[in-house]
Amino acid sequence: MTFAVEVQQVTCRLGERDVLHGVDLAVNAGELITLVGPSGCGKSTLLRVIAGLEEATSGKIVVGGVDVTAMPAEKRHVGLVFQSNALFGHLRVDKNIAFGLRHLPKQERRERVQEMLELVKLGNLSRRYPHQLSGGEQQRVALARALAPQPPVVLLDEPFGALDEVLREELGWEVKDILTKRNTAAILVTHDRHEAITLGDRVAVMQDGKVLQCDVPRVVYEQPITRFVADFLAVASYVPAETGEQKLVRPHQLEVIAGGPHTVMRVEFLGSTHRYTIRSHDGSTLVADLGPRNPLDAGDSCDVRVLKNS
Amino acid sequence: MRPMRLKLGDMFGWATILGIVALVASPVLVLAWSWRDPSGDVWAELWRTRLPGMISTTAILLIAVVGGTVVLGTSLAWLVSAFHFPGRRVVGWLLVTPLAIPGYIGGFVWLDTLSNVVGARGVRSLWLCALVLIVSLYPYVFLFARAAFADQGADTLAAARSLGLGSWGAFFQVSLPMARPAIAAGAALVAMETLTDIGTVRLFNVSTLSDGVMRVWFGTGDLGAATELASALTGAALLLIACERLLRRGGRQSRASAEKVMSPRTLTVFGNAVVLSVVVVVLTIAVVIPVARLINWSIESNRAGTALTVAGGIRHHAGNTLMLMAAATVTAIVIGTILALVVAHRGRLARLAGRVSTVGYAMPGPVVAVGAVVMLAAVDRRDVLPDSFLLVGSVIGLVYALVVRFIAVGYQGVEASLERVPQPAVESARVLGAGRMRTAFTIEVPAARFGILAATALLAVDITKELPITLLLRPFGVDTLSVWVWQATSESLWAQAAVPSLVMVFMGMFSVGLLLVALERGAELVS
Numbered sequence: 082m083t084f085a086v087e088v089q090q091v092t093c094r095l096g097e098r099d100v101l102h103g104v105d106l107a108v109n110a111g112e113l114i115t116l117v118g119p120s121g122c123g124k125s126t127l128l129r130v131i132a133g134l135e136e137a138t139s140g141k142i143v144v145g146g147v148d149v150t151a152m153p154a155e156k157r158h159v160g161l162v163f164q165s166n167a168l169f170g171h172l173r174v175d176k177n178i179a180f181g182l183r184h185l186p187k188q189e190r191r192e193r194v195q196e197m198l199e200l201v202k203l204g205n206l207s208r209r210y211p212h213q214l215s216g217g218e219q220q221r222v223a224l225a226r227a228l229a230p231q232p233p234v235v236l237l238d239e240p241f242g243a244l245d246e247v248l249r250e251e252l253g254w255e256v257k258d259i260l261t262k263r264n265t266a267a268i269l270v271t272h273d274r275h276e277a278i279t280l281g282d283r284v285a286v287m288q289d290g291k292v293l294q295c296d297v298p299r300v301v302y303e304q305p306i307t308r309f310v311a312d313f314l315a316v317a318s319y320v321p322a323e324t325g326e327q328k329l330v331r332p333h334q335l336e337v338i339a340g341g342p343h344t345v346m347r348v349e350f351l352g353s354t355h356r357y358t359i360r361s362h363d364g365s366t367l368v369a370d371l372g373p374r375n376p377l378d379a380g381d382s383c384d385v386r387v388l389k390n391s
Numbered sequence: 392m393r394p395m396r397l398k399l400g401d402m403f404g405w406a407t408i409l410g411i412v413a414l415v416a417s418p419v420l421v422l423a424w425s426w427r428d429p430s431g432d433v434w435a436e437l438w439r440t441r442l443p444g445m446i447s448t449t450a451i452l453l454i455a456v457v458g459g460t461v462v463l464g465t466s467l468a469w470l471v472s473a474f475h476f477p478g479r480r481v482v483g484w485l486l487v488t489p490l491a492i493p494g495y496i497g498g499f500v501w502l503d504t505l506s507n508v509v510g511a512r513g514v515r516s517l518w519l520c521a522l523v524l525i526v527s528l529y530p531y532v533f534l535f536a537r538a539a540f541a542d543q544g545a546d547t548l549a550a551a552r553s554l555g556l557g558s559w560g561a562f563f564q565v566s567l568p569m570a571r572p573a574i575a576a577g578a579a580l581v582a583m584e585t586l587t588d589i590g591t592v593r594l595f596n597v598s599t600l601s602d603g604v605m606r607v608w609f610g611t612g613d614l615g616a617a618t619e620l621a622s623a624l625t626g627a628a629l630l631l632i633a634c635e636r637l638l639r640r641g642g643r644q645s646r647a648s649a650e651k652v653m654s655p656r657t658l659t660v661f662g663n664a665v666v667l668s669v670v671v672v673v674l675t676i677a678v679v680i681p682v683a684r685l686i687n688w689s690i691e692s693n694r695a696g697t698a699l700t701v702a703g704g705i706r707h708h709a710g711n712t713l714m715l716m717a718a719a720t721v722t723a724i725v726i727g728t729i730l731a732l733v734v735a736h737r738g739r740l741a742r743l744a745g746r747v748s749t750v751g752y753a754m755p756g757p758v759v760a761v762g763a764v765v766m767l768a769a770v771d772r773r774d775v776l777p778d779s780f781l782l783v784g785s786v787i788g789l790v791y792a793l794v795v796r797f798i799a800v801g802y803q804g805v806e807a808s809l810e811r812v813p814q815p816a817v818e819s820a821r822v823l824g825a826g827r828m829r830t831a832f833t834i835e836v837p838a839a840r841f842g843i844l845a846a847t848a849l850l851a852v853d854i855t856k857e858l859p860i861t862l863l864l865r866p867f868g869v870d871t872l873s874v875w876v877w878q879a880t881s882e883s884l885w886a887q888a889a890v891p892s893l894v895m896v897f898m899g900m901f902s903v904g905l906l907l908v909a910l911e912r913g914a915e916l917v918s
Contacts, residue, residue, distance in 0.1 A: 132822050154821040161822040167815035171837045180833075181823030223819075230823065 083146045085110045085266030086131060086159070086234040091140030093123075093130050093290075100126045101290040103140070108234060111264040113257055114295070115271055115281030117313070123290040124270045128236045131268070133157045145233035160227030160235035160265075164242040167223055168211035174198075174222050175207040181230040197225040200259055217248045224256060228263060235260065237269040241276070249273075253280050274314055278302060286310045305329065318367040320387060332356065334388050335369035337377065341384025343367070345377050359383060404733045404827075408741055411730050412748045415795050418762030419750045421769075422622055437620065441603065449586065449599040449627065452521055456585045459525035461578050464532025465570070467673065469562060472540035475655040476663045482670050483537070484907050487530045489677035491899025493856035493873075494527040495590025496892045499880045500681040502594055520595035524588065526677040528581045534910075535577030539570035541914070558656070575638035582631045586624070587755035590858045590877060600624045604757040605859065618765070621758040628753045682896060688889030709894050712855060712871040715786070716898075719793035720850045726794065727801025728843060732831045735809050736817075745802065752799030756859035763792035763864065789864045793854055800850050808842020808913070809835055841913030848906035855898050 084107040093101040100123045108114050116124045129135040131142055133154030142150045149157045169177050175194050182190045198204045201221040211219055220240055227235050240256070241249040257280055260267050268285075271277050277284050278298045285295035286305075294306045305311035311329050318335065322328035337345075342362040349356040354370040357377065361367055367385055377383055471483045489497075501523055506514045543566060551565040552558070592599050598606075600623060608617040658666065734745040751759055767782040782788040812835050820830040836843065858873050865874060872891040879888035 132818075134818050134821065153826075154818070155824045155826050157822070158824075159822060161819060163815035163819065165815070166813035167819045169816055169820070169834055169838070171840075180820065180825070183824070226819070226823070 084108055084143070085112070085145060086268070087141075087143040088127070088131065089141040089143070091127075091130060091142060092138045093126055093135055094138045095126070095135065099290060101130065101137075104287075104290070104292055106268075106285060106292055106295060108266045108268060110233065110266055111261060112282045113260055113267045113269060113280060114283050114285055115269045115277040116285045116287060117271060117274060117277040118287030119313070120272070122287045124287050125238055126290075127287070128161070128238050128268060128270055131157075131234075132159050132161050132236055158230070158232050160230070160232040162220070162223045162227050162235065162237045162240045164239045165216070165219070168219055168226075170211050172210075173207070174203065174209050174211070174214070177211070177222055178226045178229050180226060193229055197229050200228070200262075201225045216244050217252055220244065220252065224259065228259070228265065231263075232265070234266040234268070237267060239270055239272065242272070249276070278314065284314070286313060288313075302331070303329075316368045318369075319365065320367070320385075328387075330367075330387055332368045332370035335367065336386045336388055337369050337371055338384045338386065339377060339381065341382055343383050343385060345379055345381045345383055347379055348377065357383075359385065361385075404737060405741075407733045408730065408737075408744050411726055412744050415726070415748045415798050416750050418759060418766045418792070418795050419625070419754050420762075421765045422618060422625060422758065422762050437603075437607075437616070441598070442623075445598055445600050445603050446623075446627075448517065448597060449601075452517060452524075452592070452597060452599060453582055453585055453631075455518070455521035456524045456528065457578050457582050459521065460529040460532045460581045461574060463525060463673070464529040464577060465536045465567070465574055467529070467670070468533050468536035468540055469566070470666050470669070472537055473558075473562070473566075473655055474662070474666060475657045476666050478667075479655070482667075485674055485678075486533055486670065487907060488674075488900060488903055489527050490530045490852055490906075491896055491903045492527055492678060492681055493590065493858075493895070493899075494524045494588060495594060495858065495880065496685075496876060496888075496896065497527050497677065497681045498523045498591040498594045499876075499885055499888060499892075500684045503885045504680065504684065515594075515596040517595065517597050520591055520597045523595075524585055524591055526673065527591075528584055529677075531580040531584075532574060532577035535573040536570055539573035540566060543569055571638065575635055578638075579631065579635040582635075583628065583753060583755075586628060586631065587757075587859070589757065589862075590873075590880075594880060600627060601755045601757055601859070604755070604761070605863075608757070608761075608863065617757075618761050621755075621761050624755050624758050628755065628758075632753050682893075685889045685893045685896065688886045689893055692886045692889060705890055705894065708870055708872045708875050708891055709898075711869050712873070712895070712898070715789065715793070715861070715869075715871060716851055716854045718786075718790045719797065719854045720847060722790060723794045723798045723801040723850050723854075724805075724843065724847045727798050727803075727846070728805045728836070730798075730802050731805040731809055732835060734806070735835075745806070749799030749802060751795040752797065754796070756796060756857065757863065759796045760792055760860045760863040763788065763795060763860075767791070784864070784866050786866055786869060789861065789866065789869075792860045792864050793857065796857070796860055797850055797853055800853060801846050804846025804849065805839065805843050808839035808846075811842070812838040841909045845906055845909035845913060848902045848909055851902040852899055852906065855895060855902065 086106075086108045088104055088106040091101055091104045092099065104123075104127055106114070106127075116127070118124050126135060130137050131144070133149065133152060133156075137150060140150070141148060144157055144159055147158075169180065172180070175198070178194045178197050179190055182193055185193065194207070195204075198207050201224055203218060203221055203225070206214065206218065211222065214222065223240070224235075224237075237256070241252055244252065253276060269280065271280075278301075281298055283295055284298050284301045286293050286301065286309075288309055294301055294310050301310065302314055305314065308317075311317045316332055318330050318332070319327040320330055337357055337359070344360045345357055346360050346366075347358040349358075351370070354372060355376070357369045357371060359367040359369065369385060467486055471479060471486070476482075498520070501519065502514055505519065547569070548561055548565060551561040556564060586599075587601055588599075589601050589605050592602050593605075600620065604617050604620045604624060607620055730745055730748060734741045754762070764783055767788045770776070771781045771783055776782070782791075816838065817830060817834060820834045821827075825833065856873060858877060861871055862874055862877060865871065872895045875891040876888045876895070879885075879891075
């Protein structure tokens with residue numbers, strides 16, 4: 082089967098710095114991959130290389146079955162959504178969306194713009210200018226504009242980064258729905274780990290210009306291949322396993338009992354749960370999320386147990 | 392390792408850059424060539440007699456004018472940015488209008504007005520000349536400083552105040568240092584204009600280097616000697632550019648986009664009175680009295696029937712001025728825009744090449760004129776043009792020299808406004824299938840339109856009042872308003888210069904109005 086986009090052994094050197102070292106990534110049609118990693122790990126550069134805004138130093142990029150490695154950005158047929166400032170300020174919303182549709186006859190172009198406006202629920206704002214829209218509306222227009230030419234893949238570079246949290250969550254799900262509906266593949270760069278795990282069909286974790294792991298959220302969350310991936314995605318504790326190695330446990334996998342060899346260092350109220358930060362007798366730190374029952378306070382002694390089948 | 396690909400688009404872009412740069416920089420670069428074969432006698436003679444005096448006079452005038460414009464322009468900009476007083480918006484516009492009145496027009500009005508007070512001899516002094524230049528050139532500093540103050544975030548100032556600085560302290564320790572690069576840029580323009588001025592200094596009998604070039608050319612007709620003197624002038628200009636670079640170092644701090652702009656403080660009644668009287672005094676000296684006297688002279692000479700003693704009359708001159716201004720302005724803005732578009736996204740080397748194209752602006756008018764003549768004559772000698780058409784002494788030659796001199800105004804203005812076009816928008820256009828050309832013309836140029844308009848207006852202002860190049864290179868029979876003013880004032884026929892001066896001032900006011908509209912709309916677009 083062909084992938085919507087396939088990145089093979091791509092390296093990229095910007096100035097004096099190697100930003101990407103041999104990245105491999107393949108996205109199926111209709112699949113949403115979230116791309117996370119610390120700042121400067123190369124996630125935005127990877128998108129720019131796929132889009133053709135930076136040149137790959139070596140490697141191969143295939144979009145919709147076509148090798149685009151040597152093509153300029155305007156020939157690659159990918160969609161791209163930036164965090165902000167990407168709309169054409171001097172053009173109305175409908176003209177913004179129609180920008181990539183020059184190849185279509187007029188009637189068809191008009192219909193496509195209308196279809197896109199309805200898809201992102203902005204049908205009544207087509208004659209506004211970008212500065213007359215809210216931040217969320219602007220990002221919907223940007224998405225509609227990127228999807229209008231029906232590219233096999235849309236690249237989203239922290240598209241919700243400039244929005245407040247409530248709107249971010251809401252728009253995130255909406256974007257996922259829209260992409261699924263259009264059967265369009267997407268790579269979504271985010272610095273929000275929660276967003277990465279919840280929105281992605283698969284999550285790709287990058288560090289130092291490499292994709293360390295790319296898998297469905299549950300696998301990446303529970304079976305991270307390196308300690309970096311484990312710590313980066315969510316709070317992690319390590320307990321000795323029977324094999325003598327360290328075993329990863331997430332906060333929901335631990336139970337805390339009053340009295341024992343460890344000490345509660347801090348209790349945080351998280352709404353539906355309490356988060357306990359515990360100093361174990363051997364000096365390591367454990368984190369557990371528990372319901373509001375059996376309340377312990379900072380300074381109390383306690384014991385922990387790893388829950389089975391969780 | 393992938394082999395280097397030769398891209399047609401890239402080669403075309405570089406060819407464009409190099410072509411434009413070669414065309415506009417060559418007249419200045421050929422002057423360097425003249426040093427090959429120095430005419431030692433003239434040079435030695437000059438050095439023995441007048442050159443040291445010229446250099447010191449030029450230096451004193453420069454220091455006085457630059458110092459004066461920086462103080463005046465910056466304080467006025469601070470007043471309109473930091474305080475709220477009645478008519479603040481209108482005052483902000485009015486304070487730019489002196490741009491429309493060239494020093495040599497304000498100069499002869501004040502020369503005549505003051506000679507009744509100080510006496511005909513005492514009036515022709517370096518200090519009065521400096522004063523006239525200060526009131527006609529301060530708007531450059533004012534415009535740059537005001538833009539810089541508007542760019543400073545309210546939070547920065549609030550932080551300074553909260554750390555215990557009073558409003559004066561905040562001005563001297565925060566606002567002024569932050570605006571320094573912009574003020575230096577404005578001051579550099581003033582310095583170039585002063586170094587280049589020939590009309591005003593001639594009125595006040597101040598022998599500067601530029602004046603020297605003109606006198607050697609007209610007096611001895613020795614192009615070689617004029618060229619060498621011009622090179623000395625070039626040295627001075629380069630020194631100034633170096634100073635400016637130094638002052639601009641540590642350049643761009645810009646406010647975070649979310650931060651609010653400085654909000655002006657309301658003044659007391661007494662404060663209002665002080666601010667408004669300062670403004671009234673400046674405008675009276677710079678605009679009201681010159682325009683009133685010009686009108687008065689025009690009416691008088693019209694009544695006496697002595698106004699139209701110049702061949703061709705006012706229509707002929709105004710028409711020529713308009714035609715030259717339009718031709719040179721349009722050419723300069725078109726070439727400048729193309730250059731800025733091609734240079735953008737092409738990296739350091741391209742920017743450097745672009746900068747070379749602006750050397751003409753750093754060169755005084757007479758120098759550019761000499762360089763252009765050397766270049767054009769070289770082409771003429773080859774006899775490549777049909778019907779033994781000669782570029783020297785043609786309108787094309789004159790427009791070419793004007794473009795060489797002023798292209799920097801177009802190029803740098805467009806470049807600065809292109810830089811403010813959000814990069815994500817440009818890249819989105821590329822990804823949506825638009826090539827470099829389509830992106831440039833459908834996204835970048837429209838987004839930068841007010842910046843381009845402002846640059847066009849500034850070009851029109853500068854070219855309308857330009858004197859030395861027009862004077863030296865105009866074809867026979869193509870006299871402009873500025874030439875008429877020059878000729879009448881060199882014979883102290885003030886009243887005869889009044890009508891063309893007035894027409895020039897009105898043309899200038901129109902361009903200044905356009906400039907103000909462009910700047911205001913552009914600022915709205917950004918915020």
